[in-house]
Amino acid sequence: MHGNPTHSPASQSRSPSVYRATHDPDGSARLSTTVSHALADCMGTDVTDGYVSLYDAIDPEALDRLFRPRHDGRQRSGGSLDFTVRDHYVTVSSDGEILIEPPAKR
Numbered sequence: 001m002h003g004n005p006t007h008s009p010a011s012q013s014r015s016p017s018v019y020r021a022t023h024d025p026d027g028s029a030r031l032s033t034t035v036s037h038a039l040a041d042c043m044g045t046d047v048t049d050g051y052v053s054l055y056d057a058i059d060p061e062a063l064d065r066l067f068r069p070r071h072d073g074r075q076r077s078g079g080s081l082d083f084t085v086r087d088h089y090v091t092v093s094s095d096g097e098i099l100i101e102p103p104a105k106r
Helices: 031-043 060-066
Strands: 019-022 080-085 088-093 097-101
Touching: 019 031, 031 060, 031 088, 031 097
Parallel strands: none
Antiparallel strands: 019 097, 080 088, 088 097
């Protein structure tokens, strides 16, 4: 399914407890939606219960626009954004990779 986060073992990440997901920029889900679902999954909550809110850390609409293609159609590359939601450290990369570090493991 396009736009849903995919999960893989964190063996390549900074810490074995890092949660990994990938956003499909060609899918139907917005980046902020993929990040919200990944956070909820990492925290063991349902995304619809309101426990996870990106608004506490960032503007979700700004996140959705951050890695969109440039006005001339060229893809943005090499960038990332770090922020914290409920003490979970989140890194979103321009290639769609989402890493989430729980608070006790940083």
